[in-house]
Amino acid sequence: MSYAAKLQELGYSLETIELNGGRLMHAKRTGNLVYTSGQVSRWGDQQIKGKVGQDVSVEDGYEAAKLCTLNCLQAVHSLAGGLDNVVQVVKVFGMVNVASDFDNTPAVIHGCSDLLINVFGEAGRHARSAIGLTVPDNWACEIEIIFEVK
Numbered sequence: 001m002s003y004a005a006k007l008q009e010l011g012y013s014l015e016t017i018e019l020n021g022g023r024l025m026h027a028k029r030t031g032n033l034v035y036t037s038g039q040v041s042r043w044g045d046q047q048i049k050g051k052v053g054q055d056v057s058v059e060d061g062y063e064a065a066k067l068c069t070l071n072c073l074q075a076v077h078s079l080a081g082g083l084d085n086v087v088q089v090v091k092v093f094g095m096v097n098v099a100s101d102f103d104n105t106p107a108v109i110h111g112c113s114d115l116l117i118n119v120f121g122e123a124g125r126h127a128r129s130a131i132g133l134t135v136p137d138n139w140a141c142e143i144e145i146i147f148e149v150k
Helices: 003-009 058-080 107-122
Strands: 027-032 035-036 086-097 127-133 140-147
Touching: 003 058, 003 107, 027 058, 035 058, 058 086, 058 107, 058 140, 107 127, 107 140
Parallel strands: 086 127
Antiparallel strands: 027 035, 035 140, 086 140
């Protein structure tokens, strides 16, 4: 089954987006690598804002990470001509908007990792960072992903 079909089976479909965001590109390719800009926890009419461990539960943070990941997938889809041109996921850099005493950032970024593995299988296994900080505009999460593409 293609990666695009697998994502659709999970209930998500991607559109081709304008990659030029003015001062930044939503994704940039160099050689066979695509780097996404940080994508926040907003997808369609869903958005998750707030500090995890204070305003947002770990479970909602996990969902926020999935929303970020969908935006990263949409960016690579738009730049690489479709998800089926992805060879593998190389690296995830996950940033969690945390309350001062929250330190379980991996549990939040698992939402990204689980979605990538569900879509890409073994090609979705990746190196990863999961850090806590203050995310601009109070988004619950922001995620960057590096993909290898054909």
